[in-house]
Amino acid sequence: MSIKRNALANYVGQIYSTLAGILVVPMYIHQLGMEAYGLIGFFSILLTWLQLLDVGVSTTLLREAARYRANSEDNPYFPSLFASLGKFFLLTSVVLVVLGWIFTPYIAEHWLNAKTLPYRDLVIAVAVMVVTAAIRWRTGPFRSVIVGYEHQVWLNVLNVISITLRTFGAVFVISFAPNPVIFFFAFQLCISIAEAACCVYKSYQLVPRAKRQNHSAELKGVLKPFLRFAVGAAFSSAIWTFISQIDRLVLSKTLPLSTYGAFTVVATAATGIVMLSSPIMQAIVPRMTGMRGKKEQGEAETLTLYRYTTQAVSIFMAPLSITIALYSGQLIWAWTQNPQIVQQMSFVMTLYALGSGLQAICGLLYHLQYVNGRLSMHVKGFSLFAIVLIPMNIYAAIHYGALGTGIVWLGQNIFYLLVWAWIVHRKFAPTIHARWLTRDVAMIWLVSAGVALLTHLVPFEWDQNRWLNLLYLGLIGLVNLSVCCLLHTKVLEKIGKGLFKRTSLRSES
Incomplete structure (x- = not known):
């Protein structure tokens, strides 16, 4: 499979996902109101926090799938391992739904600070959220296998279809629904069921039943190192979730739901910035894992690809995050046409945009350790960071709101870049x-x-026409991106070769 083709497919899929999520924000606010949009923001937080229950299995399964595809003889037990882990996810999905339903009334009454939404609607919406989140979380291992096998073009086609239905399709459904809030989350549940069925079918094609049923007596010996690595990945994922998401969780409790809806606009943009770096990671990490396993020149090839990847991520992240940071107020106005959100969140957007751009770069440090199969340093380092950052985020959220958490977010990512990168x-x-x-x-x-x-x-002249604003911001970002693209080593090499050929031709003539 081609890295370029997979990376291109991942970027098309991720850019479409991000743009779709951004474009539907004003539609959601118009159709549902700020409180209900805050409920959608809470749903996003729920999906993120449920990843903790993955206990690192999906991440480790991706690595094992990539190793199996690169050399099945060195990892012959992967198919039976995949089958065994499926039972774990099925059982925990059921437990998750039962526990979620038990706590649904408490969340609706005591956690969400709703002023206008009826209590009954909140209970039903949260209950449906739990089921939807369980299904989407259950799909994670199947997605990991598909990515590990580098069938990422297929996966991105599925993503584009499901995202279109989940966003623009949902806007169409709620525009005719008698109860837009309930119908929105019910529609999300239906799309998640269909998406999960497609992922299960594809992953079972890649790992046929005959191979999955070939259980080996030595599987227990294989599970031990797998679980050791998975526990490390799970612990690091849990710590990172607490560090990066505790602010949003606490704000969902302390802020009124309508104000949290305004903050969700900022969170959507910040998440979009970070997510735009994930496609290239999906394409590169399996290849880096395969390279690292080579006995000859494996380390040198891995580090070369790592540096090229860092440049590529910087080239995409810097123009995006810096443009958003410098024009945050203009962007929010053109995006939502809501002066209240502009007044409340423009500087917060600047902080989160810059912090998220740096976070995309710092995320490469984890992947460098991941492809080497050694996460102990990551676990120890972020355990120490968590002791400081989690209380700091909670304090900032309670006493200073979104502005305080934005300052902490930017500061911690500057520290990762300048200090943690040197240590790793x-x-x-x-x-x-x-x-x-x-x-x-x-x-x-x-x-x-x-x-x-x-x-x-x-x-x-800003704030005159939203479409002219967006067009101008897009042109600024495009020019910036074009200039930065010229700084990639591979681009400079091609330019140098082209100039050398022209100079040679002129000298010969």
């Missing part, structure tokens, strides 16, 4: 850190910031 590279890539930080990250971000600042010299 000292162990896994000691020869590349200085070039990684200066050439692959800082240079691209400084050039992008310079281009974005120059655009302030262009006279433009």
Whole structure:
């Protein structure tokens, strides 16, 4: 499978997903109101926190699937391992739904600060959320197998279809529904069931029943190192979820649901920034895992690809996050046409945009450890960070609201880039850190910031027409992205070769 084709498919799918999520925000607010939109934000938080129950299995399963595809002889027990883990996910899904329904009345009455939504609607909506979240979480292992086998074009086609139905299809359904809130979440449940069925069918095609039923007597011996790695991945995932999402969870409790709806606009943009880096990770990580397993030149090839990937992520993240940060108020107005959200959240958007852009870069540090199959440093480091950052986020959310959590978010990601990256590279890539930080990250971000600042010299009347605003912001981002693309090593090599050929031809003539 081609990395370029998979990366392109992942980016098309992720960009479409992000744009769809952004475009439907004003439609949701118009159709449902700010309180109900805050309920959608709570649903997103629920989906994120439920990933903790994965206990690292999906992440580790992706790694094992990539290893099996690269060399099935070195990992012959993967199919039976996949079948055994399916039982674990089925059982925990049932337990999850039962527990969720037990706590649904408490969440509706005591957690969500709703002023206008009826209590009955809140209870039904939360109950349906729990079932939908359980199904989407249950689909995770099947998606991991599909990604590990590098069938990512197929997966992105499915994603585009399901996202279209989940977003624009939902807007169409609720526009005719007698109870828009209940119908919205019921429709999400139906789409999740269909999506899960497709993923199960595809993964079972890749890992046929005959192979899955070939249980080996030595499977218990295989499970031990698998579970050891999975526990490390699970613990690191749990810590990271607490560190990165505790602010949103606490704000969903402390803020009125309508104000939390306004914050959800910021959270949607911040999540979109980080998610735009995930497609290239989906394409690169399986390939890096396969490279690292080679006996000859494996480490050198892995580090070269790691640096190229860092440059690519910087090239996409810097123009996006810097443009949003500098034009946050104009973007929110053009996006929602809601002056209240602009007043409340414009500076918060700036903080979260910059922090999320840096987070996309720092996420590469985890993947470097992941492909080496050694997560102990990540677990120890983020255990220490959690001791400081979780109380700090809770305090900031309670006393300073979204502004306080935004400052903490930006500050912690600056620390990851300047300090944590040096610690990780000292162990896994000691020869590349200085070039990684200066050439692959800082240079691209400084050039992008310079281009974005120059655009302030262009006279433009904001807040007159939302579509002209969005068009101008899109042009700023596109110009910035084009300039940054010229800084990638592979692009510079092609330009250098082209100039060399022209110079040779002229000298010969």
